[in-house]
Amino acid sequence: MARFDVINTQGQKVSEIELSDAVFSAVPNEHLIYEVAKFQAINRRAGTVAVKNSSLVSGGGKKPWRQKHTGRARQGSTRASHWVGGGKAMGPKPRDYTYRPPREVRRGALRVALSQRARENKLVILDSFELKGADEPGRKRLSKAAGQTLFGLKLAEALVVDSRENVNLHRGIRNLDAFDVLAPEGLNLESILRHQTLVLTAAAAKQLEGVLAP
Numbered sequence: 001m002a003r004f005d006v007i008n009t010q011g012q013k014v015s016e017i018e019l020s021d022a023v024f025s026a027v028p029n030e031h032l033i034y035e036v037a038k039f040q041a042i043n044r045r046a047g048t049v050a051v052k053n054s055s056l057v058s059g060g061g062k063k064p065w066r067q068k069h070t071g072r073a074r075q076g077s078t079r080a081s082h083w084v085g086g087g088k089a090m091g092p093k094p095r096d097y098t099y100r101p102p103r104e105v106r107r108g109a110l111r112v113a114l115s116q117r118a119r120e121n122k123l124v125i126l127d128s129f130e131l132k133g134a135d136e137p138g139r140k141r142l143s144k145a146a147g148q149t150l151f152g153l154k155l156a157e158a159l160v161v162d163s164r165e166n167v168n169l170h171r172g173i174r175n176l177d178a179f180d181v182l183a184p185e186g187l188n189l190e191s192i193l194r195h196q197t198l199v200l201t202a203a204a205a206k207q208l209e210g211v212l213a214p
Contacts, residue, residue, distance in 0.1 A: 002118070006125050006202055011153055014127050017202055023212045024123075026115040029108065035101045036109035036189045045097040054079045054087030106189075107212050113192040114208070124153065124199045129162050129169055155179075159195035161187055161204045184208050 001018040002025045008014050054060070060079030067074050081089035117123040157178035162169055164183040173181040182191060184207040192198060200208070 004118070004123070004125050004205075006127050007153075008127055009129065009153065017125060017205065019205055020209050020213050022214050023111050023209050024114055024118050026108075026111040028116065029112050032105060032109040032112050033189065033193075036106055037193070039099050039101050039106070040188065040190045042097050042099050047095045047097050049092045050094050051088040051091035053089070053091060054081060057085070057087040060086075104214075107214075109189050110187065110192075110208075111212050111214075113189055114198070114212075117192065117198045122197045124155075124158070124197060125205055126199060126201050128203075129160070129166065129199075129201050153199070155197055155199070157195060158197040158199045159191055160199045161208075162201045163203060163207075184211070 002021050004017050004019060004024070005013045006015045006017050054077065057079045060077040060083075064075045064078055065072065077083075077086075079086045081087055114123070158180075160169070160173055160179060160181045161184055162181070164170065164185075170181050170183075173179050180191060180195065182188075184204045187208065
């Protein structure tokens, strides 16, 4: 079991936590990262690009001139692709780019990414992350407390993971330009790779361990 320090929002160590080696000390695997990163990127493609071919362009029903004895090349329609205003030859058509690797590949990539952040000492585990004073806007509270450096953690940017029930935290952080926040069930590879630092609450770390353990 891997052991990690648990700190409070002032950066002071308050306890330790043991987490599964399979999830937070996994062997690096670039292929898993590639497969899942490709999966997330390619699934954003709408696949709606399309152009009109000769059968979809209006007009051109009549043969421009007779077949023979005109001195010109034979033509069947003015909507052919080589005519101005004609249809596009072999143009793109709507298609589905959806790609979905197996579930164990997706989970394996998350384990590799979490372990990489742990090896780089870019994984921060908090005992809890509660914002108090529900009558004050979340962004204002965060800015007052730390100048958008997440209290005393001295972080310029990070991905924060905590339960969706912590509504004040989610509302406060998602408005900060350099930070992002997700619930544990919404954690994904791309979000981890986009941020240099990953901040987990102890409860979120345990939840991820339970879900991602092989």
